Amino acid sequence: MKAVIHELKDRVGVRGALVMIKDGVVVAADLCDELDDDSVAALAAAVVSQTVEAAELLGLAQATRITLTASFGRLVFIPFDQLMLVVVTEPGLDLELTMLEIAGPARRILELSKLTMPV
Amino acid sequence: MGILSSSRERSRLSKLQSQLQAEPRPHGLAQLARDYLALGDGAAAREVLEFAKALFPESEELNRVSNLFISGETLSRLSSLKEQARRTGTAQAYLELAEAYQQLGNQEQQISTLRQMLELFAENCSALAQLGTVRFERFLSSLAATDGQAAESLLVRAISADVEALKPRFVLADLYFRVGAIRRAGEVLEGLLALSPGHERALRMRARVDEIPPEEQDPLEDFRSLLNQVEERRQLMHPAPPWEARAPAEKGIRELVEVPGAEMERLKEQTGARCALVLSGAGTLVNINATDDLERMSRSLSALCHRTARGMQLGAAAGLMVEGAGGSLVMELKHETVMSLVLDRTRDARSAAVAARDSLERLSRGAP
Numbered sequence: 001m002k003a004v005i006h007e008l009k010d011r012v013g014v015r016g017a018l019v020m021i022k023d024g025v026v027v028a029a030d031l032c033d034e035l036d037d038d039s040v041a042a043l044a045a046a047v048v049s050q051t052v053e054a055a056e057l058l059g060l061a062q063a064t065r066i067t068l069t070a071s072f073g074r075l076v077f078i079p080f081d082q083l084m085l086v087v088v089t090e091p092g093l094d095l096e097l098t099m100l101e102i103a104g105p106a107r108r109i110l111e112l113s114k115l116t117m118p119v
Numbered sequence: 120m121g122i123l124s125s126s127r128e129r130s131r132l133s134k135l136q137s138q139l140q141a142e143p144r145p146h147g148l149a150q151l152a153r154d155y156l157a158l159g160d161g162a163a164a165r166e167v168l169e170f171a172k173a174l175f176p177e178s179e180e181l182n183r184v185s186n187l188f189i190s191g192e193t194l195s196r197l198s199s200l201k202e203q204a205r206r207t208g209t210a211q212a213y214l215e216l217a218e219a220y221q222q223l224g225n226q227e228q229q230i231s232t233l234r235q236m237l238e239l240f241a242e243n244c245s246a247l248a249q250l251g252t253v254r255f256e257r258f259l260s261s262l263a264a265t266d267g268q269a270a271e272s273l274l275v276r277a278i279s280a281d282v283e284a285l286k287p288r289f290v291l292a293d294l295y296f297r298v299g300a301i302r303r304a305g306e307v308l309e310g311l312l313a314l315s316p317g318h319e320r321a322l323r324m325r326a327r328v329d330e331i332p333p334e335e336q337d338p339l340e341d342f343r344s345l346l347n348q349v350e351e352r353r354q355l356m357h358p359a360p361p362w363e364a365r366a367p368a369e370k371g372i373r374e375l376v377e378v379p380g381a382e383m384e385r386l387k388e389q390t391g392a393r394c395a396l397v398l399s400g401a402g403t404l405v406n407i408n409a410t411d412d413l414e415r416m417s418r419s420l421s422a423l424c425h426r427t428a429r430g431m432q433l434g435a436a437a438g439l440m441v442e443g444a445g446g447s448l449v450m451e452l453k454h455e456t457v458m459s460l461v462l463d464r465t466r467d468a469r470s471a472a473v474a475a476r477d478s479l480e481r482l483s484r485g486a487p
Contacts, residue, residue, distance in 0.1 A: 039431075046427070050420060050423055054420060058412060058446075059445055060442075060447060064442055066440070067439070068436060070437055071428075071434030071435050073431070091179075091433075
């Protein structure tokens with residue numbers, strides 16, 4: 001999983017990525033120097049738990065992707081069964097391009113998560 | 120493209136430009152600039168981008184086109200500047216390299232080059248002033264007290280490094296004015312105008328300082344507590360640039376209750392949204408078929424987004440998109456204003472987000 005995360009970080013406009021268990025425990029991470037793995041995981045856990053709850057309440061069914069855009073960066077959260085992928089990207093990057101860069105590694109993490117964490 | 124078709128295209132773009140100048144829309148202007156670029160007319164593209172960015176400075180799409188435009192010009196210069204900095208190692212070479220990174224919108228590389236420069240050349244005024252300006256711009260967007268404090272510290276160091284430098288004094292006065300430290304802003308401007316009596320923007324800023332009656336000024340002017348107040352309220356004491364020439368007062372979104380209704384009806388139709396909602400700090404501005412749950416969730420998710428963006432040092436949160444198996448939630452945020460749309464799964468959330476951002480820009484500028 002670490003190899004996939006490192007590969008993801010090398011993609012255009014990606015500042016870093018981590019895989020975590022949904023309660024905030026980091027499984028693998030490769031973030032830029034300014035970001036701390038545990039702090040990012042803690043914030044991500046809060047975002048995902050609230051948005052997943054909101055999605056269910058609003059009849060959107062299970063959230064498959066959450067994107068938070070800010071002035072200096074963008075966060076993409078992709079929840080899997082027990083795991084979650086968090087990707088930090090540059091702000092100016094086109095959203096379609098961001099998703100394209102993330103899609104392949106996300107699929108591989110999903111496959112790995114099925115191998116390592118059967119539900 | 121042949122001469123004839125190129126001429127037809129130019130004529131079409133010229134007409135479109137006139138229409139967009141009369142009724143500006145960020146998406147239309149971005150597309151016009153792209154079309155001019157495709158036509159190879161860099162000068163026209165620049166003109167459109169300058170006009171558009173003055174009206175919609177926070178439009179993500181316009182920023183992207185602008186970066187694309189600047190990138191083309193600057194990328195070719197970047198490699199020679201890197202080589203120059205490596206070969207000559209002069210402060211000027213590093214400064215030019217940092218400016219090139221700034222033009223490319225690569226703030227991390229800009230900061231890293233300036234820090235490297237400070238390590239090599241100690242307290243260099245230009246590097247400190249650039250770093251202070253970057254932090255000030257970040258503060259205007261994040262409203263985080265730590266950004267404001269860092270900006271002040273860097274700008275004061277820049278002034279100490281070169282007491283005759285104008286730029287750090289100007290930015291410092293701007294910073295003080297925006298957070299409400301009026302007396303301090305006045306003192307810095309005194310120093311600046313003593314060095315350069317004809318500095319037009321400084322004269323305009325001093326006129327603004329003089330307009331503020333003493334009873335409206337904070338007598339203590341504790342800069343840290345003023346910064347904390349800005350962070351807590353999520354609002355600058357004086358948001359408009361104090362050095363700008365006077366323009367007709369911009370309408371606040373709260374004064375436009377009737378207009379957001381029409382804008383949101385149009386947006387709902389355009390995006391096919393199931394329901395739409397606009398909230399401001401004062402209450403609900405528009406509610407089209409939205410439930411109490413959406414209202415409650417919009418408020419709590421918006422606060423969560425701002426906290427998360429600040430916590431990760433990403434500046435101000437601008438939007439949230441939740442894509443689910445049964446539909447999506449699109450939220451656009453600007454200061455205290457929240458715009459939410461709920462879409463069915465057949466609708467495209469990403470284009471709805473772009474349209475919602477455009478609408479929010481228009482509403483906050485008071486465009487009908």
